[in-house]
Amino acid sequence: MQTQAAVLNQPNGPFDIQTVEIADPLAGEIRVAVKAVGICHTDLVVASGAMGLQFPAVLGHEGAGIVDAVGAGVTSVKPGDKVLLTFNSCGQCKPCSHHEPAYCNHFVPYNMVGVRIDGSTRITRDGAAVSDNFFGQSSFAGYAISNERNVLKVDDDADLAVLAPLGCGIQTGAGAVLRSLAAKAGETLVVIGAGAVGLSAVMGGKIAGCATIIAIEPQEGRRALALELGATHAIDPNAGDVVAAVRGIVADGADMVVDTSGYMPVVALSVNMIANRGRIGLVGVPGSLDAVLPIPVVQWITIGGTVRGIIEGDSDPLVFLPELIAHHKAGRLPIEKFSKTYRLDQINEAIDDAHHGKCIKAVLLID
Ligand code: CXF
Ligand code: ZN
Numbered sequence: 567m568q569t570q571a572a573v574l575n576q577p578n579g580p581f582d583i584q585t586v587e588i589a590d591p592l593a594g595e596i597r598v599a600v601k602a603v604g605i606c607h608t609d610l611v612v613a614s615g616a617m618g619l620q621f622p623a624v625l626g627h628e629g630a631g632i633v634d635a636v637g638a639g640v641t642s643v644k645p646g647d648k649v650l651l652t653f654n655s656c657g658q659c660k661p662c663s664h665h666e667p668a669y670c671n672h673f674v675p676y677n678m679v680g681v682r683i684d685g686s687t688r689i690t691r692d693g694a695a696v697s698d699n700f701f702g703q704s705s706f707a708g709y710a711i712s713n714e715r716n717v718l719k720v721d722d723d724a725d726l727a728v729l730a731p732l733g734c735g736i737q738t739g740a741g742a743v744l745r746s747l748a749a750k751a752g753e754t755l756v757v758i759g760a761g762a763v764g765l766s767a768v769m770g771g772k773i774a775g776c777a778t779i780i781a782i783e784p785q786e787g788r789r790a791l792a793l794e795l796g797a798t799h800a801i802d803p804n805a806g807d808v809v810a811a812v813r814g815i816v817a818d819g820a821d822m823v824v825d826t827s828g829y830m831p832v833v834a835l836s837v838n839m840i841a842n843r844g845r846i847g848l849v850g851v852p853g854s855l856d857a858v859l860p861i862p863v864v865q866w867i868t869i870g871g872t873v874r875g876i877i878e879g880d881s882d883p884l885v886f887l888p889e890l891i892a893h894h895k896a897g898r899l900p901i902e903k904f905s906k907t908y909r910l911d912q913i914n915e916a917i918d919d920a921h922h923g924k925c926i927k928a929v930l931l932i933d
Contacts, residue, residue, distance in 0.1 A: 569708030572913045575622045577615030581913045588709040589688045591637035596712045603705040604628030604731035605928045623697035628733045629705025630726035647719045652733035652883040654702025654716040668878040677701045739766025741879015747822045751775030754820040759827035760788040762927040767824045772796030809838045828852040845872040
C-alpha cells in the first residue's frame, strides 16, 4: 500500500514528505496506522549519518497508532487495536531471556539495520529500497511495520498523542531511576539535563519517593518545569561551582546521579557529587565515540561507587510501559506538560523548535 512518509534523503535532512510503498506484514509482523510519533534526540543523531545510516531512510521510534494488519502467527494484537510502539529485541538471547531486552545481543540488527534478514525492506519508493525498521518501526510515516515484541496494546480511550513518547524517551528517564538505579524512598537524586528524558527521571524520582531531587539544567524554563514536576532544587550549571552547589544541598553527596545530557564537562563532575555507595547512571549519549569518564580509582574504592550505562531505562517494555501508563492515569507522569504537537509535514519546523529550546518533546500527528 502507499502512504506518506518523512523521508531522509541525505545526512541531516531536511525530511521530505514523500509517497512510499509499505509492504504487507510477514509472519510475526504487525502493520500499524501511525497516529502520533514523538521525535527523540536519537532520531537526529542517526539522521546525521554518523552511525552509518543508508539513505534514503525513514526514522521515527516513538510511534503510536492503530493495528491495520497482522502477519501469520501474531496473537497479541488484532486489526483495530490501539497500540504503542517501542524498541525491538530478539527474545531468544541471554539478556532477553533475563527480561533485559534493552541489552539484547542483537539490538543493532533488530533496531538499527534498515533491512530484513533476507535483505528485503518493508518500505520502498518507486520500487527502490528505503532503509526501514528503525527501532523495529520507522514510524515517521502513515504506516509502520512492527513486531510482536515491540507492540503494546493499550485501552481504546488512550490518548496516543500524549502516550507516544513513552516508547523511548519517557521510559528511558523514568526507568533509569525506577529500574536501573532502583531508587528507594528517602534517597537523594541528581538529574543532569531537564529535557524529556531528564524530566522523566525527575518524575521517576518523585514516584520512588526520593527525599531530594536536584535538577542541573542551563535553561531557565526547563529548571522551572523540573521544579513543577518534582525536583526540590534546580541548579544553573553556568552560575558557578556545580559540585559545591550540589553539596550545599546534600552535604554528604547524592545517592544517585543520572546524566541525561551527555555533556562531558558536567558529566565528569558527577564522580564528585555522589555519596558513599552512590551510583551514577549514564543515559545521555555524548557527541563523540571517544568520550571518557575519568574515575579517580582510590576515591572510587573508598566510597564504593558504582557507574553504569543505561539503555531505555532497563525497560522490559511490555511490562514497564503498562506501569508507566498507570502512573500517567494517576497524574504522576504528566508528560503533556512538556510535549507539543505538530503535523507530520511540520517535522522540520518541530526539529528546529527543539534545537532552539522552543519545545521539549515534539510529537507529530498523522491523520
Ligand atoms: C538510544 C541511545 C543510543 C543507543 C540505543 C538507544 N536511546 C534512545 O533513543
Ligand atoms: Zn529515543
